[in-house]
Amino acid sequence: MPFVKILVTREGVTREQKRQLIKGVTDVITNVLNKDPHLTHIAIEEVDTDNWGYAGEQTSILREQGLTADKK
Amino acid sequence: MPFVKILVTREGVTREQKRQLIKGVTDVITNVLNKDPHLTHIAIEEVDTDNWGYAGEQTSILREQGLTADKK
């Protein structure tokens, strides 16, 4: 009976990306733990960049300074 | 000093329903645990159906397919 909460910054995550997150994370959890997917719920919470802090600074300010969270 | 977080899909929950959730859940908790209601806080988080996954699929898509979460 897993429940998963995914917090990401609200930066244009598309409906299709959300679908892939839900599908992919459910697959990992039900495969690793051998759980019934019908007992697995996932909620994605999108957080404004003003509301997410990293290393003591607002992400919105870090973005203005050119710092991204993109994969290198 | 209980704290309760209620996550529901954002599908037209009314102000009155939220009030009933807050009243009802507080009553259960303070009665079962004999807690002072002034130490009991509740937060309701409404989650877009695009952001809620069930059985590996987006709730918005399940709704389009006719699946509801209504009591049978």
Added chain:
Amino acid sequence: MPFVKILVTREGVTREQKRQLIKGVTDVITNVLNKDPHLTHIAIEEVDTDNWGYAGEQTSILREQGLTADKK
């Protein structure tokens, strides 16, 4: 598809009280929102009194000072 997280201090909550919390909160939510109970999950998190803060102080210290959270 509601999910509920209940945080309480770890102060001897019995198995029967947990059962009543689960039953009572599920009833409130499924009745108010007309939701299928089979889509309603609840997790109770018990927090050590050293780990719960109220008004800037550890609950374990407040308890030593005679402050309870009991209903008046």
Added chain:
Amino acid sequence: MPFVKILVTREGVTREQKRQLIKGVTDVITNVLNKDPHLTHIAIEEVDTDNWGYAGEQTSILREQGLTADKK
């Protein structure tokens, strides 16, 4: 590797206040625990006053009745 979630009522918290929350809470955590700030993330969740319950009542109703959460 701390993560902090701050839930507040959505009542006009400014961008600058959010910045101060992020800076201040990160400082406390990294100083008390001697943690690298680059491993410390904070998310602020603003909750509508209709969605926050205190003592069994909606905060929006408590506000209409004149009850504030302001420091005395």
Added chain:
Amino acid sequence: MPFVKILVTREGVTREQKRQLIKGVTDVITNVLNKDPHLTHIAIEEVDTDNWGYAGEQTSILREQGLTADKK
């Protein structure tokens, strides 16, 4: 800067399964969202079956009744 919380019942999840959950979920999130894994944190919370409710009943009781969450 994603953060993921995974709640599962405490029913013998092994260290290796936790490793696979962490690896698998991080891969999904960083691939779908193109995020730097060094900004992705995951916490697994194991919940006693007495503390997890499903359909209004304690999971520990459901287990005694023979109901599992295993994949069919």
Added chain:
Amino acid sequence: MPFVKILVTREGVTREQKRQLIKGVTDVITNVLNKDPHLTHIAIEEVDTDNWGYAGEQTSILREQGLTADKK
């Protein structure tokens, strides 16, 4: 009516450190937002290093490899 959840790895956080976290974070929040401390609750969740993932790996394994989260 703020509520704060602090997640840290379970690596010997002392009772006194928890007290300082609670005091310090409450001070920041009540000062920045001008909130009554009696409406501010904090819960600290300690997460086993097997259960915390960073960059796709278990923290317990990262620790074995010599990686710490200490401030540089």
